[in-house]
Amino acid sequence: MRLRAIISYDGSQFSGYQVQPGKRTVQLELERVLQTIHKGELVKVVASGRTDAGVHATGQVIHFDSHFNLPMDRWRTALNVQLPKDIRIHSVEEVAADFHARYHAEGKTYRYKWTLNEIQSPFERNYTVHVDRYKPNVNLMKEASVHLLGTHDFSSFCASKTSIKDFVRTVRSIDFEWKEDSNQLHMVISGNGFLYNMVRIIAGTLWEVAIGKKNVDELPGILQSCDRKNAGKTAPAHGLYLEKVEYS
Amino acid sequence: MRLRAIISYDGSQFSGYQVQPGKRTVQLELERVLQTIHKGELVKVVASGRTDAGVHATGQVIHFDSHFNLPMDRWRTALNVQLPKDIRIHSVEEVAADFHARYHAEGKTYRYKWTLNEIQSPFERNYTVHVDRYKPNVNLMKEASVHLLGTHDFSSFCASKTSIKDFVRTVRSIDFEWKEDSNQLHMVISGNGFLYNMVRIIAGTLWEVAIGKKNVDELPGILQSCDRKNAGKTAPAHGLYLEKVEYS
Numbered sequence A, B: 001m002r003l004r005a006i007i008s009y010d011g012s013q014f015s016g017y018q019v020q021p022g023k024r025t026v027q028l029e030l031e032r033v034l035q036t037i038h039k040g041e042l043v044k045v046v047a048s049g050r051t052d053a054g055v056h057a058t059g060q061v062i063h064f065d066s067h068f069n070l071p072m073d074r075w076r077t078a079l080n081v082q083l084p085k086d087i088r089i090h091s092v093e094e095v096a097a098d099f100h101a102r103y104h105a106e107g108k109t110y111r112y113k114w115t116l117n118e119i120q121s122p123f124e125r126n127y128t129v130h131v132d133r134y135k136p137n138v139n140l141m142k143e144a145s146v147h148l149l150g151t152h153d154f155s156s157f158c159a160s161k162t163s164i165k166d167f168v169r170t171v172r173s174i175d176f177e178w179k180e181d182s183n184q185l186h187m188v189i190s191g192n193g194f195l196y197n198m199v200r201i202i203a204g205t206l207w208e209v210a211i212g213k214k215n216v217d218e219l220p221g222i223l224q225s226c227d228r229k230n231a232g233k234t235a236p237a238h239g240l241y242l243e244k245v246e247y248s
Helices: A026-037 A070-082 A138-146 A197-209 A218-225 B027-035 B073-080 B138-146 B198-210 B220-224
Strands: A002-011 A055-064 A087-095 A107-115 A150-153 A168-179 A183-189 A240-246 B002-009 B056-063 B087-095 B107-115 B150-153 B168-179 B186-189 B240-244
Touching: A002 A070, A026 A055, A026 A070, A026 A087, A070 A087, A087 A150, A087 B056, A107 A197, A138 A168, A138 A183, A138 A197, A168 A197, A183 A197, A197 A218, A197 A240, B002 B073, B027 B056, B027 B073, B027 B087, B073 B087, B138 B168, B138 B186, B138 B198, B168 B198, B186 B198, B198 B240
Parallel strands: A055 A240, B056 B240
Antiparallel strands: A002 A055, A002 A087, A107 A183, A107 A240, A150 A168, A168 A183, B002 B056, B002 B087, B107 B186, B107 B240, B150 B168, B168 B186
């Protein structure tokens, strides 16, 4: 029986999602708990994609196989009672035996958070990026973001340490939300898929437009150059949230 | 020259406020940074009171003496650039040479936070107390809280491991706030001073009233008994925030 779960995690105490020798990762914790439930048997967990150290998730999707005889409405609690509190399972459902969390993902939505307070609250230090010296021009960010919408070769917005060959992705929407009460600026970006560090490089580049370090007009040239050096800096990991994964 | 500062800290990575051998505490970090600024000289920091491991502060007040020649508007930044990000200095001002952060405190306000979501967000695990199985009756909490207002011997609401002799304190107000968007219940309590664990024992006792484990009518008897055993359980540390300290 194949199960799909929607999970959230606070990335700040993890060395990313994927298993790495000697490191605390989200996948390690999930597989450890599933192994306990399955009396020592290894259960492989597949996610929609990995997330880096410090990156958070509010709607990551995973799948795994189980022959464990547990009523479907008990799975969520069975996992949550054993998982550390920085990972939570929000729902578990049975899916077709050939469902694949990564291969079948048809879209993803990420959120990037900046806080503009003069002093950053100690409670937000791992959850938003603090930018105190600048007043960002959100209108310029919006104008610049339009150049990234649609289907493009996003090589300029991909971290160089990658082995993939196809850099063409479709960005469906980029929206900005201003949170008055918390002085936060959010960028919400959706697309059919994202290259390694692509959201963080887009966030960093649009931020440079917002503070006048780059011009709106430079965006088409940056895209066309297919050269990572021309885009802005990679924005910090702890501002990023994987919010939603879509399946048909 | 004596300086007073208002500070906030995320208590989750500290073994409380006060210096303890071999432990990471808020006082240790403050004194370490002041020692660096003062070129190795020890600078003692005095707070309005200690807070326990896991307890947070949004408006703790400290004082210290310095002969370091720094313009007053530079102090805040000088401290913040060297402090870890889970402590922030919000303001620094010169005060009279005999000002004392603890002895001159005339009132304190604490906030206690519960979250009532079915699944607790991983981002709130250190910042609110998760209570999923109960629907608290806030009206009963309010009724019960009225019995605690005013001047009483609060021995029943003081952790037993204390060496003090005077258990009389004045509670000025206890208010409840329901945060619709985050499903949080806050208790805000002000008084002239609080005994060891007093706010957490009041929170725990009022919570037991809210879920029907104790009756409103029992409160006067609990107070009068002067016996810790009659009050409710001590509510967890991580729901508690020192919000404000008042001076004349």
